[in-house]
Amino acid sequence: MKTLIRTATAAALATAFSVSAWAADLKVGLSVALSGPNSSLGIPYSKGMQAALAYRPEVNGRKIQLVVLDDNSDPSTAGRNARKLIEEEKCDVIMGTSGVPSALAMAQVAKETKTPMIGLTPISLDAADNPWVFTVAQPTQLMVDAVVDRMKANGVKTVGYIGFSDAWGDLVYDALMKATPAAGIKVVSNERYARADQSVTGQVLKIVALRPDAVMTGGAGTPGALPFLALTERGFKGGVYGQHGLINPDFIRVAGASGQNALMPTGPVIVAEQLPNDYPTKKVALDFRAAFQKVNGTPSTDAFSAYSFDGWLVFADAAARAKGEPGTPEFRAALRDAIATTKEVVGTHGVYNFKVGNIYGVDNRARVIVKLDNGQWKLAP
């Protein structure tokens, strides 16, 4: 019995000691969907973060610890995870997640607990209302602007729109309506379909009958392939444009030959090897590829793991400038201020400059137009 007590005391002492030793470490909390319908995004997010940890494991001699939790693709679990990461794990910053509603749930907790959050998806919220949240993803408007610029360069005068009958379809349509007047392009249709629909023949017939010069699609993932298939079937000859929601291997699999020559915007990391050598993000993007290959044993082909990597770089840059002892509210506030004054941090998707009052931090360097060519994304400068 005595031995048992002695062992227990020793163990307790050792734990206490190690906890105090860790207290100086920086702690990053990541909540992503490792299971459920969003796991096809969440798993790459998590793998990208592991690559980032290996790439930059410490800041100013302080080790960085990473805590990863699974939110089951469920917004309420994501909110609980955020609370757990902050209150139990004492994380200095939280990151996440796959799916906008889940990211919003985390952002709410970040605001309540005054902890900085680096989002990995576009988050639609008012920066003035919640100054604790930033995101490394590109805003939809930035991406759609690039598409409209390309349409203008290709001599498009009229464009038909077909997109999801949900928030994503609205977001892309609104961005399109905002960008086209300045380019002298007229949007002639606003057709919608549900993600679960089996056919868009009716909608596409209507668009083809209007004879637009080009068609813009507002879908994502495999359901986003439907307009491409239907337009090909109806023999539409104009250009078909997409947006970054379609940059996905499953889209290529389902769209097959009908996606040939489709143009869409994406972060430059997707075509890192094809970028010109003087492109600002090329070196970091290639470093990321190498780190990812080394840690996970497979090459990275998606955009999501690269967002995690960028989130980590933004955090590491801010942590190097933030004053205070990690794990304290003062440090979290200093870290938030440091993130809000991020200047020219080069990531894989773009170059980050955060400001107070804007949750996005990227500019024109965070987007390129790519063309689908025989199932491969090719840079289309």
Add this chain to the structure above:
Amino acid sequence: MTWDIALILAMDGLANGAVYLLAGLGLVLIFSVTRVVFVPFGDIAAFAALTLAAFETKRVPPTIGLVLTLAALAVATEVASLLRRHEHAKVARAIAAWGLLPALPCLAAWLATRPGVPPAVHVGVSVLLVVPIAPLLARVVFQPIADASVLVLLIVSLALHFLLSGLGLLFFGPEGSRTAPLATGSLQIADGFVVSGQVILMIASALVLSGLFFLVFERTIAGKALRATAVNRVGARLVGIRPARTALLAYGCASLLAGLIGVLIAPVTTMYYDSGFIIGLKAFVAAIIGGLVSYPATAAGALAVGLVESFASFWSGALKDVIVFSLLIPVLMLRSFLTAHAEEDDEEIDT
């Protein structure tokens, strides 16, 4: 709208209507014989489509595991009920019928994953593999509660749908798949109006299968037994028809129809693990138009649903499904005016 657009829409509507027709026949068949509104019908169709997609991507379809698990459950249920009745002699036969028979398509499917198997075999095996699903589910879930009220049966059937679509997500993942077309080539009917071979195949299959249905019901003993059970269960029992046996036959036929639907639509639509439900729901609208008893009225209803859906998607894509399901309101009003009684209510008060 010009004539060529109307023609294309009508063709599209007929192709969809053909699918709803087959699904509607399956739903009416099961409902008239067993009083079950078989909601998981569409899920079985989706399983067939995704099984075919799995074959095409050179994976072993996870459906095999599902069928084997269901077969094991059915054997357990059957053997337990036989032992309770002390009918030990029938145990071996039950194991053969419930365990070995469903295992045959699984074996075929497993063999079909080897390289060098022609695509036509994959299509056939995908259909065969899903055929045991509905009868096995019926044995495990519906047979023990065969005398429950229609409402209880409906709720159980809805629960089964959620179970199956959850399993579909687990087996096939959240992303959709498309398969290679069964029929290539196309038919030029008029200038600028081309009908693809796949659409012709879909409509032809619907015609041939409904013709076969008619012949089976009119000319064979099994078909007549099905009709007799549908008309009056007690009466059918009195003349020596076993309702459990005919129910099984109905489930088997419906499962076969679901499998055929799956492989027919997989090349023209992107199938997801939950796509089957919406097909089943629209077929249900068609079946309601047929009053859940009449096959010809269901067929007409299915074509109407397909055409309305197609034209609605042209006029207002976002409201397409709303328009289709709104068809139910006038149909139900008309039906409630034309029929005076509600026998179901009496039955529920009794139980």
